[in-house]
Amino acid sequence: MSKPDFSDPAIVERLTAALEAAGVDGIEITRPDQSLLIRLSGSANAAVRQLLARRTDAEGVLVVVKAPMAGVFWPTDLSRTSGPATSAASDMIGLLQVGPILLPVAAGPSQRLRRHLVETGTVVGFGDPIAEVEPEA
Amino acid sequence: MVSQQRFDTVLIANRGEIALRVVRACHEMGLKAVVVCSEADRDAAYARSADQSICIGPSTVSKSYLNHNAILLAARLTRAGAVHPGYGFLSENSRFSAAVEEAGLIFIGPDAGAIATMGDKIAAKSAMVAAGVPCVPGPDTELPSEPSAIRTVAADIGYPVIVKAAGGGGGRGMRVVLHEGELLEAVSLTREEARKAFGTPALYMEKFLQHPRHIEIQVLCDTHSNAVWLGHRDCSMQRRHQKVVEEAPAPGISDALIGPVGAACVKACKQIGYRGVGTFEFLYEDGAFYFIEMNTRLQVEHPVTEETSGVDIVQQQLRVAQGEALSMGQGDVACTGHAIECRINAEDPATFMPQAGVITALELPVGEGVRVDTHVEAGYKVSPYYDSLIAKLIVHGHDRSDAMRRMRAALASFKLEGIATNLPLLRELFEDAAFAEGETDIHYLEKWLTTQGAA
Numbered sequence: 334m335s336k337p338d339f340s341d342p343a344i345v346e347r348l349t350a351a352l353e354a355a356g357v358d359g360i361e362i363t364r365p366d367q368s369l370l371i372r373l374s375g376s377a378n379a380a381v382r383q384l385l386a387r388r389t390d391a392e393g394v395l396v397v398v399k400a401p402m403a404g405v406f407w408p409t410d411l412s413r414t415s416g417p418a419t420s421a422a423s424d425m426i427g428l429l430q431v432g433p434i435l436l437p438v439a440a441g442p443s444q445r446l447r448r449h450l451v452e453t454g455t456v457v458g459f460g461d462p463i464a465e466v467e468p469e470a
Numbered sequence: 471m472v473s474q475q476r477f478d479t480v481l482i483a484n485r486g487e488i489a490l491r492v493v494r495a496c497h498e499m500g501l502k503a504v505v506v507c508s509e510a511d512r513d514a515a516y517a518r519s520a521d522q523s524i525c526i527g528p529s530t531v532s533k534s535y536l537n538h539n540a541i542l543l544a545a546r547l548t549r550a551g552a553v554h555p556g557y558g559f560l561s562e563n564s565r566f567s568a569a570v571e572e573a574g575l576i577f578i579g580p581d582a583g584a585i586a587t588m589g590d591k592i593a594a595k596s597a598m599v600a601a602g603v604p605c606v607p608g609p610d611t612e613l614p615s616e617p618s619a620i621r622t623v624a625a626d627i628g629y630p631v632i633v634k635a636a637g638g639g640g641g642r643g644m645r646v647v648l649h650e651g652e653l654l655e656a657v658s659l660t661r662e663e664a665r666k667a668f669g670t671p672a673l674y675m676e677k678f679l680q681h682p683r684h685i686e687i688q689v690l691c692d693t694h695s696n697a698v699w700l701g702h703r704d705c706s707m708q709r710r711h712q713k714v715v716e717e718a719p720a721p722g723i724s725d726a727l728i729g730p731v732g733a734a735c736v737k738a739c740k741q742i743g744y745r746g747v748g749t750f751e752f753l754y755e756d757g758a759f760y761f762i763e764m765n766t767r768l769q770v771e772h773p774v775t776e777e778t779s780g781v782d783i784v785q786q787q788l789r790v791a792q793g794e795a796l797s798m799g800q801g802d803v804a805c806t807g808h809a810i811e812c813r814i815n816a817e818d819p820a821t822f823m824p825q826a827g828v829i830t831a832l833e834l835p836v837g838e839g840v841r842v843d844t845h846v847e848a849g850y851k852v853s854p855y856y857d858s859l860i861a862k863l864i865v866h867g868h869d870r871s872d873a874m875r876r877m878r879a880a881l882a883s884f885k886l887e888g889i890a891t892n893l894p895l896l897r898e899l900f901e902d903a904a905f906a907e908g909e910t911d912i913h914y915l916e917k918w919l920t921t922q923g924a925a
Contacts, residue, residue: 346509346528403526403544431543456547458525459540460509 339369400457404429408449477551484556495784508534510853516845552576561767578791588764601738606760608676630678637668641711682753699732701805716771717810721908777809777866808873814861819895826854830888835880839866
């Protein structure tokens with residue numbers, strides 16, 4: 334039996350639907366090459382649903398944070414920190430502007446921002462990659 | 471050239487071939503096109519034909535293509551000035567039409583009131599009766615609840631009758647009653663189905679026609695009280711109320727016979743202040759037309775009318791939405807030749823089960839009078855989430871036999887590999903003598919399939 338690809342949106346969606354149907358707040362699946370975190374809105378410490386697809390490269394484990402819905406993305410300002418922002422200091426990697434509302438987008442538990450993938454003020458769609466995060470040292 | 475444009479960017483709240491069709495019309499008119507897509511359609515090549523595409527949600531339609539808020543948000547983010555709903559999805563949703571206009575955008579279609587009126591089959595029939603459009607025998611009022619009154623209505627119409635949900639359509643929410651003994655149970659069952667499926671238990675009753683054909687009249691209306699009809703179509707080749715082949719004009723129906731019906735449709739549109747395109751659907755039996763419903767949107771089969779009338783119906787929708795007056799009067803409408811459309815579906819030709827998978831090879835037919843409207847290409851992944859329609863093959867000939875000949879050749883040269891389609895079935899159907907003769911009724915295809923060993 335082949336292993337599922339957790340970067341496949343269809344698999345993410347099926348899992349999300351199953352979680353919603355079961356009334357579960359989220360799920361984290363980890364294996365050597367990939368991991369997936371789905372957290373549904375309304376659960377503790379999560380303003381919106383997060384889609385995180387993780388991949389491994391020469392520099393370690395990276396997690397791609399995807400936009401939880403369409404909006405205008407406003408990243409956190411990295412220039413105000415001495416290095417990459419950490420989730421300990423700020424769990425937020427940016428804000429998603431949806432009409433008059435600003436939704437915080439979080440790095441995820443024990444994750445820190447590595448880099449943003451979109452420019453300030455970019456219109457992003459649901460599931461568009463917006464940042465890479467990595468485990469806190 | 472469009473003058474004093476009310477919008478320069480159109481958001482297309484749909485997917486697949488119709489999204490691509492609207493993109494084409496927008497670009498031909500110098501308008502920008504934005505397509506929304508779901509996660510499943512994110513990588514589809516057709517989305518790249520638009521000036522911008524934006525993913526609005528997961529593959530499930532309720533969270534993407536039927537999500538009012540996500541679509542309106544996408545329109546705001548992309549600075550679209552108008553929303554084209556295509557067909558299906560939200561195209562006949564009066565609440566969506568109203569929400570679009572409340573958001574300060576233009577809904578490319580009729581206003582919410584017209585959609586609601588035509589969505590309520592009793593109200594629609596009443597409006598048609600008032601305009602002199604011929605209707606199926608039966609009262610244009612809701613069926614009463616008292617058993618004796620129900621029996622009286624049925625007896626006055628004469629058996630067989632058909633009980634229909636006022637909020638139904640597309641073949642759903644209806645039941646045929648052959649004699650009085652099964653009447654009350656049929657009404658009770660249909661009422662409960664209607665309440666659950668359409669949110670209203672309201673029913674109405676009509677004469678059940680036994681061997682009708684399905685004939686349509688295409689109308690086009692602006693906001694300056696102008697309206698025309700663009701000829702007629704025959705969509706009788708159906709399986710389980712789903713159209714398989716459509717053609718224009720309807721064979722064997724004279725201009726003298728259908729002319730007054732078309733004029734009555736135009737009159738009805740003017741009376742209700744209808745705007746945009748619409749289709750009046752009729753049953754036709756023994757030389758008489760009976761109105762069944764009006765579709766307040768672009769139809770899948772609009773290309774056959776475009777081919778015969780020479781009118782680009784999607785461009786006309788956009789022009790009407792810009793506030794332009796129709797550039798043609800009824801006297802300018804001249805339909806020539808004969809056009810046929812085949813719906814190419816990703817489905818098993820024997821079981822009709824939808825097929826998902828990757829199209830590994832695709833060669834589309836070409837030639838004079840051949841048109842293919844499709845969003846697929848080699849390498850395209852047919853998703854299990856949506857309708858199985860992957861292409862529309864349209865031919866236009868000098869007359870019906872010429873069009874049939876062109877269609878046979880086009881079907882023969884249509885090569886699609888990787889997934890099963892209904893192409894083999896269509897090739898066989900176009901060899902059928904009775905179909906080639908024309909004027910078959912709406913039950914013909916299902917009977918033909920039974921004789922072929924499939925149903």
